[in-house]
Amino acid sequence: MRIDVVSIFPDYLAPLGLSLVGKAVAAGTLDLRVHDLRECTHDRHRTVDDTPYGGGPGMVMKPEPWGEALDAILDSAAGRPRLVVPTPSGRRFTQEVATELAVAEHLVFACGRYEGIDSRVMAHYADRFEVDEISIGDYVLAGGEAAVLVMVEALARLLPGVLGNPESVVDDSFAPGAMAALLEGPVYTKPPEWRGLAVPEVLLSGDHGRIAAWRREQALARTERFRPDLLGDGA
Numbered sequence: 329m330r331i332d333v334v335s336i337f338p339d340y341l342a343p344l345g346l347s348l349v350g351k352a353v354a355a356g357t358l359d360l361r362v363h364d365l366r367e368c369t370h371d372r373h374r375t376v377d378d379t380p381y382g383g384g385p386g387m388v389m390k391p392e393p394w395g396e397a398l399d400a401i402l403d404s405a406a407g408r409p410r411l412v413v414p415t416p417s418g419r420r421f422t423q424e425v426a427t428e429l430a431v432a433e434h435l436v437f438a439c440g441r442y443e444g445i446d447s448r449v450m451a452h453y454a455d456r457f458e459v460d461e462i463s464i465g466d467y468v469l470a471g472g473e474a475a476v477l478v479m480v481e482a483l484a485r486l487l488p489g490v491l492g493n494p495e496s497v498v499d500d501s502f503a504p505g506a507m508a509a510l511l512e513g514p515v516y517t518k519p520p521e522w523r524g525l526a527v528p529e530v531l532l533s534g535d536h537g538r539i540a541a542w543r544r545e546q547a548l549a550r551t552e553r554f555r556p557d558l559l560g561d562g563a
């Protein structure tokens with residue numbers, strides 16, 4: 329998979345060189361290319377934004393630099409990449425969307441700032457990109473870069489050979505399946521007692537039936553407490 333990221337703060341994407349994503353890049357599973365949008369400006373002040381038509385607060389990102397940046401990526405692209413634009417006004421990012429992105433050949437992330445990117449950019453490229461405006465949550469960030477870090481990490485761990493233990497993807501809280509639509513319950517490891525707190529004895533019992541039942545009960549209780557919406561039947 330090839331991933332391009334276009335941003336006026338390319339250094340913000342440096343964490344993608346670390347840990348799990350960094351290993352996938354080193355292994356060649358991910359071909360990651362970060363581009364500085366300001367290299368596509370040619371005025372003295374390297375202008376990327378201007379005031380919004382129709383008035384209103386803030387600034388809007390100008391279309392010209394984006395046109396130059398996205399044309400350059402298309403010139404070196406094979407098929408029809410997916411253009412992912414992180415925005416508060418996009419479709420909701422979920423584990424299911426992460427699995428969709430994980431099977432793409434080529435993702436291009438456009439990091440918007442200010443009040444957003446001139447809408448003509450997404451309209452202009454609708455035939456050469458699969459344009460996908462995605463929100464990682466109902467809040468407003470200063471720019472799309474942090475959302476790209478979130479989405480790339482979520483999709484990278486689904487790529488073959490990236491996770492040490494592929495099993496843990498199956499058990500993910502939000503992976504498809506009966507139990508999976510619940511939140512994860514509590515987890516424990518050694519020592520068996522820590523600062524006077526013991527591990528629930530069922531987990532030390534070796535009785536796998538009891539353990540599975542206890543874990544489901546804990547997952548249900550946690551889901552009822554924090555995410556009753558996941559329990560359906562109008563809960």
Ligand SMILES: COc1cccc(COC(=O)c2cn[nH]c2)c1
Nearest residue numbers: 415440444463464465469471472
């Ligand atoms: C492209 O237009 C804009 C406009 C404003 C902010 C941003 C950055 O993204 C977010 O704030 C966000 C993404 N998911 N949840 C919040 C992009």
